[in-house]
Amino acid sequence: MRRPRTVHWHNPFSPFSPFSPFSQDRNRTPEGSPMSTAHPTRTGGDLVLESLAALGATTVFGLPGQHALGLFDALRRSALRYVGLRVENNAGFAADAHARVTGGVTPLLVSTGPGALMTLAALQESAAASAPVLGISSQIPAAGLGGGRKGYLHELRDQQASFRDVVKSVHTVRHASQIPSALADAWRSALEAPAGPVWVEIPQDVLLAPAGVPPVRALPADPRPLPPRPELIEAAAAALDAAERPVILAGGGVVRARAHAALRRLAEKLDAPVACTFGGKGAFPWEHPLSLRSWLEDRHTTDFLEQADVLLVVGSGLGELSSNYHTFHPRGHLIQIEADLGKLESNHHALGVHADAALALDALADTVTGRPRGTAADEARALLERVHARIDGQDLKTEQHVLAAVRDALPDDAPSFWDMTILGYWAWSAFDPREAPFHSAQGAGGLGYAFPAALGAAVADPARPVLAVSGDGGAMYSIAELATAAQYGLPVTWLIVDDGGYGILREYMTDTFGEATATELTRPDFAALAASFGVPAVRTTPDHLHDDLTTALTTPGPSVVVLPAVLRMFAPTHL
Template identity: 55%
Template sequence: MNDAATGHMTDFDPGAPAPTKDTMQRNGGDLVVETLTALGAKTVFGIPGQHALGLFDALSRSPLHFVSSRVENNSAFAADGYSRATGEVGVLFLSTGPGALTALAGLQEAYATGVPMIVVASQIPLEGLGARRKGMLHQLDDQKASAANVTKSQRLIQHASGIPSAIQDAWTEAVSSPQGPVWVEVPQNVLLDPIFVPAVEDALAEPFDNPPRVELVREAVKWLTDAKRPAIVAGGGTRRGRAEASLLSIAEKLNAPVVCTPGGNGSFPWNHELSLQSWMEDRYVTEVLEDADVLVVVGSSLGEVSSNYFTMEPRGRIIQIDAEPRVLESNRPALGIRADAGQALSALDEALDASLSADADWHGSTPQAVVAETLAKVQARLDEQDLTLERKFMADIREAVPADMQTFWDMTISAYWGWSCWDSRDGEFHSAQGAGGLGYGFPAAIGGALGLQSQGKPARVLAVAGDGSSMYSISELATAKQHNAPVTWLIVDDGGYGILREYMVGAFGKATHTELARPDFVKLAEAFGVPARRVAPEEVGDALRAGFAADGPNVVVVDVLLKMFGPTHLDI
């Protein structure tokens, strides 16, 4: 019989055949996948689990494509990469307890970087929540509390009838700036019990409007109108807010040099005469930003990397634009404008006079001359540091990668170089600099490639990792093979945690426990049925081009010890 208070069927026989839409005795799992489908989801990442079986059974009756990773953390990275590559919301299904907890490090990256995701985690049955007396498998005292540090919000759904609205609200929150992952929990019995809730036919989730306050825009325009040496830092929020066109217009109106953070890479033309590119960790670039009389910071906290490790000391005023209120003035006093970067820069662009560019004066030099001189100093400093191998290696990769290819970078020395020197051209640059966890590159690339493939776009992507970080996600070779993901994985093998080795030698004169025993990556990849080859550093370009021309996943391994550049010419 039906319990009117809950909308569930009572006396449910767990051994009975799964209800189908034909019998109209659907379950809560059907409501989850129907709502996600109605909201526009196409792909789901995750791993099945005991309490989540209702979700996965419902997938068999839905058009959603499921990608099963081998570790939940990698599922989170894959959903993250899918979202970044496609501009769509990533969807992640998690099982209870260990499965949910294992995904948290991946969600930290999405949360730190503002990647919109819906995370649907199963739970033990309602009757066991908050009670240790049941001693249920996978049980946690408060599972959603575990996700509180790495998701925008957390919801527990206790009745099937509440599933569509809860997921629609979660989707709205995920896509509203500041974007990020949202956690939804559904207990096992809510997923499994038959229901009479009608099938979900449509769902709408529009992002909340987040425009800048009028008086703040007016004040910012005053500052910029009076400025002689304006400069701009373009962070990841610039890309998330799709503010590239407004940024270009404002920079040209102000005659303002622009530098992109790693997250903002690609938001400003690399070879523009006002582009300081992405040399955020270079002291010469830091000096330009310090000398600006008005520094506009868009979608960045001026945190560790974007302040050159907190060495930057701006002498002028700062205008900081960010959708996350906790970021504003968190590191520097500023005129804080809480707004979506796209809406804020559009408002500034409309209000600024196009004739302002004539007023720029950098101590008798033009901004264009300052930019050219600064970049020349950067290159001259690199020339002095015996970095021929590293610079050629990065240049060879850049030359081999097609202009429109998206790239995914793990936390490795190559990525640290990429943060500063990678021209993303018509593609996109994605790295794990938000939270800095290892293992991001390959699973994120799998998600990105499969997402682009579903959109009918050029799907081949590049993943770059070190030998240490590769071991975090090596099991995903099976995922890549199973789904024939068009990913070329470049593994830079230097025998250990290279960047940590360098940090320790620099700090203590020696490295401790950074050296690693590792597998033969070529043989290991081949054991998964994935083609692989090992090449010398000077052969990396040709090897990548061959990988890009192939079908499905492939691996290129390079044995090379790379060094980081010294970012400064001063003792600071």
């Protein structure tokens, strides 16, 4: 009888498999002595992290995978801080928020195929919000790139193609010596106005192979500035000086450019009222006499903007939300300052100024003659009175009370992150961010943004509490990150408004079709689930929300506050 043959299986993705770049040297020291399994001192993975440190990175987010093990092994030898999340998409949201808060590039490390594809929704949000995230993924071995199907685990026909329509630029490395330059190019691309996410792919064998080049000490990657053309500033200043009713609409580009002071200087010099888009919240002081705040879904505000004889739009493409669902039709002269060339005049004819918001606003403020203080503050106050009267006539006291409780409990300098939920929609219009950043996923509109994003912000500044607000539907997208919050002890308070389903979709469908479908959800006991992760949690009521949130926000480490409540949106006025 023939004896069965013994089969020795080799993991082709192990560093010590016959297919590994280390296989021929696995039993030799660098000096050639036999029977040593010493790992090479530096690999392509080390070169990646050296390059990131030279570019200025201090923290990386991500999640390991088999093709990326050479990169993650190198983390042991790097001074960079690694923060690991439980789902790649959530790691992308955390990197997004870290980049927004710090104003710099934040690296995101993931593996090939499924791991890489899981980041796409987060990268779409980063693209919409101009957050400079540097995505770095592994790839199948270099010999398998460039067409055909080699049958590698996680292989895609063209992984790059999945990202080209989402990120600003895609870079592929084929040899270790290309790593520093590729990362520097990607870093520069991420920062140059308009900022945004970029993608770098490095094959598994390149990450594992000896680096072959000296350690990276410095990498220049300064972005090119985007100043306005002088003749455009002169024309814009002349139009503003001649205007009888100038108005300014400030978008997210003002916030990203840190152009708050320049905007205020220009508005006060022109005596021009200022409205902020949802993405531009905080660009102008909420309580300033010239502030129109952010009631962009209110027809009174839309009419006010339309009636300006010169409307200056800064850092906004006047997209769906900023134009009250494209019902905004300016009657006067429109001036648009925009860093994203593709958004310039994409929705309305204007004097288009392709420039960074800070540089353009400074130039305008220096150039305009200005005017004495007139009736602009009275007109702004009258508009807000009309808006508030309309809201007060809709029996929405609970919703206003809940939002006020959140505002009063949150420290003035504490950042907040809002999911696509009814309370978040209220916050777009009615929440005063005061001294802190206000962020939501309204750029791309995906669910599950708030909590992982808040974790990223807390990593950037652990000395301040951070608030995340989600509905129960959105919370389930990122519930696994309670483990991340507990593991790193991050000071994030997560407010979950539990209304039993996708509340805003329930409203939309009921209003449109008479009843809702697929909106009702079975959900866990969020407080008990949080406690199972070791995260303190409490169920609250609208009347106790302020006190419970205050306690949570002033207690070190993560916490969860669950508010069972069915909230309603204020009636739309864009129809």
